[in-house]
Amino acid sequence: MENADLFNFLKGELENKGIDSSSYEEYWESLTKHERSPCPLCFTQKGVKSSLMPLPEKGGFEPVKCEVCKEIFYKPIP
Numbered sequence: 440m441e442n443a444d445l446f447n448f449l450k451g452e453l454e455n456k457g458i459d460s461s462s463y464e465e466y467w468e469s470l471t472k473h474e475r476s477p478c479p480l481c482f483t484q485k486g487v488k489s490s491l492m493p494l495p496e497k498g499g500f501e502p503v504k505c506e507v508c509k510e511i512f513y514k515p516i517p
């Protein structure tokens with residue numbers, strides 16, 4: 440799996456919200472490494488295949504922002 444760090448973080452974000460992450464996990468595993476990371480909220484809540492754009496690192500985080508719902512996920516830098 441590409442970018443397992445980011446995936447595990449986003450999966451945790453879904454679980455924190457009480458959202459089942461299994462379909463998102465299947466979708467993630469079907470992606471090629473050239474595709475961008477999909478937004479977990481758009482995919483699980485709306486069935487939309489959106490992309491996450493990396494934002495500049497800030498204060499120990501590597502944030503990514505969804506192109507569609509504009510949600511920002513603050514992933515801690517390992």
Ligand SMILES: [Zn+2]
Pocket residue numbers: 478479480481482489505506507508509510
């Ligand atoms: Zn989104």
